[in-house]
Amino acid sequence: xxxxxxxxxxxxxxxxxxxxxxxxxxxxxxxxxxxxxxxxxxxxxxxxxxxxxxxxxxxxxxxxxxxxxxxxxxxxxxxxxxxxxxxxxxxxxxxxxxxxxxxxxxxxxxxxxxxxxxxxxxxxxxxxxxxxxxxxxxxxxxxxxxxxxxxxxxxxxxxxxxxxxxxxxxxxxxxxxxxxxxxxxxxxxxxxxxxxxxxxxxxxxxxxx
DNA sequence: AACACTGGCAACCGCCATGCG
DNA sequence: TCGCATGGCGGTTGCCAGTGT
Numbered sequence: 001x002x003x004x005x006x007x008x009x010x011x012x013x014x015x016x017x018x019x020x021x022x023x024x025x026x027x028x029x030x031x032x033x034x035x036x037x038x039x040x041x042x043x044x045x046x047x048x049x050x051x052x053x054x055x056x057x058x059x060x061x062x063x064x065x066x067x068x069x070x071x072x073x074x075x076x077x078x079x080x081x082x083x084x085x086x087x088x089x090x091x092x093x094x095x096x097x098x099x100x101x102x103x104x105x106x107x108x109x110x111x112x113x114x115x116x117x118x119x120x121x122x123x124x125x126x127x128x129x130x131x132x133x134x135x136x137x138x139x140x141x142x143x144x145x146x147x148x149x150x151x152x153x154x155x156x157x158x159x160x161x162x163x164x165x166x167x168x169x170x171x172x173x174x175x176x177x178x179x180x181x182x183x184x185x186x187x188x189x190x191x192x193x194x195x196x197x198x199x200x201x202x203x204x205x206x207x208x209x
Numbered sequence: 210a211a212c213a214c215t216g217g218c219a220a221c222c223g224c225c226a227t228g229c230g
Numbered sequence: 231t232c233g234c235a236t237g238g239c240g241g242t243t244g245c246c247a248g249t250g251t
Contacts, residue, residue, distance in 0.1 A: 042240065
């Protein structure tokens, strides 16, 4: 057959295997893919795990060829200016982010909340510390999501905070438009990757979930 | 009709992890 | 512990059908 074992295996896994779903993705599947992508980036195998019958390859192709364009209208916009945020005046502390921001720039798509930066569901706290570190914010505390109330919990206040950065009461509630906005910044996976790097190098000291 | 261009998708590549003798 | 085979994964390539000129 002029095929190596690995190639055959791949063919089986991605195409021939029973119960593989071929054809159009449903709106629900779109939503799940988008939601997970904004949270974990291009971890296709994990995303595929949430979509029975879909393979990682399938989802990767779908994202790259259709979904991304569908969401962004084929136009990946440059980082927009968020109306939420104050000007950055603090010192940039991360060499990483010096490539992206300079003092006085505005930070995209994160609402400043008592010097906290918020985005993204349960990752809010890690993202806030991440982004905060990048941008040189000085955090007094972090926000975490309370599993029972599904609200952010601010330890510094000892209280819950309603809503997410898109104004939804449930911090885990995102519309497609929200996700579209998040992705369009082309910023999220970078943030998460940066944070993962911090974990790897043991620079991260606090992680809430 | 012929050619160029584009988009979708299966397949490939390279790297890393794991299992096993 | 080492070396090899295999598996898993994300990024990329190349084929091909459809579309435009």
